[in-house]
Amino acid sequence: MAATQTSSDPLRLEHRLRDAGLFIRQALQTFRATGAVAPSSSTLANALTRYITERDDPSAPLSILEAGSGTGPVSRAIATHMRDGDTFDMVEPNEQFVTRLNGLLETDPDFTPVADRTTVHQALVTDLGTDRRFDVIVSGLPFANFTADEVRTIMEYYFTVLRPGGHLSFFGYLYTKQVKAVIAPRADYLRQAQSGWVVDEWVDRYGVGRERVFRNLPPAWIFHLRKPLD
Numbered sequence: 340m341a342a343t344q345t346s347s348d349p350l351r352l353e354h355r356l357r358d359a360g361l362f363i364r365q366a367l368q369t370f371r372a373t374g375a376v377a378p379s380s381s382t383l384a385n386a387l388t389r390y391i392t393e394r395d396d397p398s399a400p401l402s403i404l405e406a407g408s409g410t411g412p413v414s415r416a417i418a419t420h421m422r423d424g425d426t427f428d429m430v431e432p433n434e435q436f437v438t439r440l441n442g443l444l445e446t447d448p449d450f451t452p453v454a455d456r457t458t459v460h461q462a463l464v465t466d467l468g469t470d471r472r473f474d475v476i477v478s479g480l481p482f483a484n485f486t487a488d489e490v491r492t493i494m495e496y497y498f499t500v501l502r503p504g505g506h507l508s509f510f511g512y513l514y515t516k517q518v519k520a521v522i523a524p525r526a527d528y529l530r531q532a533q534s535g536w537v538v539d540e541w542v543d544r545y546g547v548g549r550e551r552v553f554r555n556l557p558p559a560w561i562f563h564l565r566k567p568l569d
């Protein structure tokens with residue numbers, strides 16, 4: 340049986356480094372799906388949880404969905420900001436990441452207090468079904484690696500399962516378009532430009548905030564969107 344960690348456990352740094360190693364290995368094998376060179380920083384992760392920390396009604400529990408949990412840095416920020424009654428669904432298709440996430444729920448002190456209200460789904464987020472509703476969706480999906488149609492399908496899915504008044508927060512990396520303009524094949528540059536237009540469309544329609552996070556590798560934009568009440 341795995342030993343339970345305490346929050347001051349010196350092994351935590353070792354575990355973070357191991358997560359970074361796992362992430363980088365998976366990124367090398369499946370870059371299109373993983374879409375990053377390193378797990379998100381705690382600064383980016385905390386900024387993504389804005390609508391879990393800032394609540395319209397502090398007495399109403401939230402149902403939270405995280406798409407693309409990876410090795411769990413954003414999941415950790417979500418778990419530590421959850422309050423009584425909140426529920427948390429993580430969706431991640433990569434089996435190795437899912438094993439890691441289940442391990443966190445069993446032994447990590449940031450996760451064990453919410454483990455009975457948290458579920459890890461090994462799936463693509465759009466395969467989760469439309470019978471659930473969420474108050475907050477935090478998306479880590481690498482839209483810049485997807486086609487315009489894939490981004491549209493995912494955005495439509497998010498706005499189907501999001502409750503009216505609910506929030507979607509997601510991020511993208513700064514300067515990727517400029518870098519791709521120089522180094523990527525023209526077809527890939529055009530694909531990214533087209534998927535970026537779809538993202539812009541949704542941000543223009545529903546955006547309520549954006550912020551830049553420089554303490555991340557690479558630096559990132561965060562976008563916050565809100566589903567209208569009617």
Ligand SMILES: C[S@@+](CC[C@H](N)C(=O)[O-])C[C@H]1O[C@@H](n2cnc3c(N)ncnc32)[C@H](O)[C@@H]1O
Pocket residue numbers: 372373374375377378379406407408409410411412413430431432433436462463464465479480481
């Ligand atoms: C950029 S990484 C982000 C990982 C983590 N949230 C972080 O911030 O470090 C993207 C993650 O999305 C997952 N992913 C890719 N396509 C997905 C999809 N359609 N549904 C759910 N997760 C997906 C990948 O396996 C990967 O773990």
